[in-house]
Amino acid sequence: MVPSALPTVDLLIVNGTLLTLEPKAKPILDGAVAIRGEHIVAVGSRENLQVHAAKTLDAGGGLILPGLVNTHTHLAMVLLRGLADDLPLKEWLEQHIWPAEKALMDAETVRLGTLWAAVESLKAGVTCVCDMYFHAPTVAEALEEIGIRGVVPESIIDFPTPSCPSPEVALEKQRELCQKYRHNPLITPAVAAHAPYSVNAKNIAKAAELAEEYDVPFLIHVAETRWELETFQKEKGTTPVQYLADLGVLSSRTVAAHCVHVTQEDIATLAELGVGVAANPVSNLKLASGVAPLPQMLAQGVKVGFGTDGAASNNTLDLLRDAQIAALLYKGVTGDPTCMPAPTVAALLTRGGAEVLGLGATVGTLSPGKRADVVCFATQDPHAVPVYDPESHLIYAARSADVQHVVVNGKVVVEDRKVLTVDEGALRKEVLRLAPKVRGAVETAKSQP
Ligand SMILES: [Zn+2]
Structure with missing residues (x-):
């Protein structure tokens, strides 16, 4: 097949073990998720999912699961x-x-x-x-x-x-x-x-x-x-x-x-x-x-x-x-x-x-037709190696700090642990500037009868 004949998608997430979280679904080794616009269009093993993607997100051999x-x-x-x-x-x-x-x-x-x-x-x-x-x-x-x-x-x-x-x-x-x-x-x-x-x-x-x-x-x-x-x-x-x-x-x-x-x-x-x-x-x-x-x-x-x-x-x-x-x-x-x-x-x-939340038909699993809310967990650090059972890993070994990439509604919002949609440093400064005022307000309230 020539590349131009491949179906086109906006985003392809590859190189990870896929947990679709559909009832009774088995993990998919070397899985991939194809996303067009706001929706998941295909889920499966990488080799069965031949598409041309405008952007590819590499899960680095970790876990790919619903947000x-x-x-x-x-x-x-x-x-x-x-x-x-x-x-x-x-x-x-x-x-x-x-x-x-x-x-x-x-x-x-x-x-x-x-x-x-x-x-x-x-x-x-x-x-x-x-x-x-x-x-x-x-x-x-x-x-x-x-x-x-x-x-x-x-x-x-x-x-x-x-x-x-x-x-x-x-x-x-x-x-x-x-x-x-x-x-x-x-x-x-x-x-x-x-x-x-x-x-x-x-x-x-x-x-x-x-x-x-x-x-x-x-x-x-x-x-x-x-x-x-x-x-x-x-x-x-x-x-x-x-x-x-x-x-x-x-x-x-x-x-x-x-x-x-x-x-x-x-x-x-x-x-x-x-x-x-x-x-x-x-x-x-x-x-x-x-x-x-x-x-x-x-x-x-x-x-x-x-x-x-x-x-x-x-x-x-x-x-x-x-x-x-x-x-x-x-x-x-x-x-x-x-x-x-x-x-x-x-x-x-x-x-x-x-x-x-009444959103069961919209999100919650990696399924074609649902909106693309996807998270990639890295499994490189000592606490995360080896992984025998991905669900056991997620619940007993993984840390939220392992989160590498996050896609919401088809859009990459976190890539390599960096939030792309806001300036995290500027927000942190604002929060730190506010903190003394918060403490002051409580002290003032406590001093009033
Ligand atoms: Zn509450």
């Missing part, structure tokens, strides 16, 4: 990383996080935090982030600018937020966001109600109705702490999950973050209604909230993905590390070394996360 999906985070909170640690949740929130947010989180600061979080995410192999914060139009613009896939809501809560004086204004802004971004290839608009204890039933219902109207994800924190479960049992005679189910707001478009303190009946309800659970194992450990019953959820068919939560309670957006900790945590908790095996954890990091 990781962070199903729950608060991106701009990277600016509060390490500001207050080792504290009870209430004191941490009320004396440190909320004062800092109130004093600082204007649109421009949220933009800086979101960009910095996106840089951290991309360099950790995360190609899709589900945010839950304020100033949604700014967040959406920042994510589009840097070229990472995002699920972006404006958050409703029953008191004024840094971006909205009232829940009514937040709902109006959510509607505008849904209209503007409903057909965007990178940004999925969403509607978020903070939690069943911080948003009243009427507002939760309005938010869920809006999500239904536009068929977008409905995000909510659910049953994060024992306090929340006990308060609902005492005051309403039911659990947070049953309360939301009775309100009629849970559906297959719901992304329920945490679900740590859920009963057997709650798990059955989550499965029956098709609710997606965004599990945040490391945030839950750090705030001593508990351990979500993921093995039971998976056994009963609940959709599950991983999230980092905000960097103020983690303290990084290193989703791979969090999944690796989860893989070990559940073995320790159950006493069963077969619990949460590597292939399961790898699937939750990618396909599972995409399904939780």
Whole structure:
């Protein structure tokens, strides 16, 4: 065959072991992914994939897999990383996080935090982030600018937020966001109600109705702490999950973050209604909230993905590390070394996360027709040699610092560990310039009665 007769593609990723993460798929040695425009057009062994490519990306003999999906985070909170640690949740929130947010989180600061979080995410192999914060139009613009896939809501809560004086204004802004971004290839608009204890039933219902109207994800924190479960049992005679189910707001478009303190009946309800659970194992450990019953959820068919939560309670957006900790945590908790095996954890990091966010048909596996969100992990350093089983390698040996190249929506956004779409050094300077102001705001708030 002469070269001119070959099909033409825009990007070809070669020289790596391919994990498509399609159910039951085997690794493909010396695999390749062909991308045209925003989509994957072919996946297979290099020798069977003869194309003419405008650009070729060399995976250097490492792993090629779908981008990781962070199903729950608060991106701009990277600016509060390490500001207050080792504290009870209430004191941490009320004396440190909320004062800092109130004093600082204007649109421009949220933009800086979101960009910095996106840089951290991309360099950790995360190609899709589900945010839950304020100033949604700014967040959406920042994510589009840097070229990472995002699920972006404006958050409703029953008191004024840094971006909205009232829940009514937040709902109006959510509607505008849904209209503007409903057909965007990178940004999925969403509607978020903070939690069943911080948003009243009427507002939760309005938010869920809006999500239904536009068929977008409905995000909510659910049953994060024992306090929340006990308060609902005492005051309403039911659990947070049953309360939301009775309100009629849970559906297959719901992304329920945490679900740590859920009963057997709650798990059955989550499965029956098709609710997606965004599990945040490391945030839950750090705030001593508990351990979500993921093995039971998976056994009963609940959709599950991983999230980092905000960097103020983690303290990084290193989703791979969090999944690796989860893989070990559940073995320790159950006493069963077969619990949460590597292939399961790898699937939750990618396909599972995409399904939780309602993006299962769009991303989450390396499959022809899906959008091209691809990550290449290097396997050159001592901790990464040799590799017998790529899924075991990913979950028990790989580090996010091994991420070499990242493609989102067909575009190369990280090449040889360099983010191509922003000036990382300039952003770092801006973040460092802001840090003393963050500390000052907290000190001022603490000195006030
Ligand atoms: Zn959260």
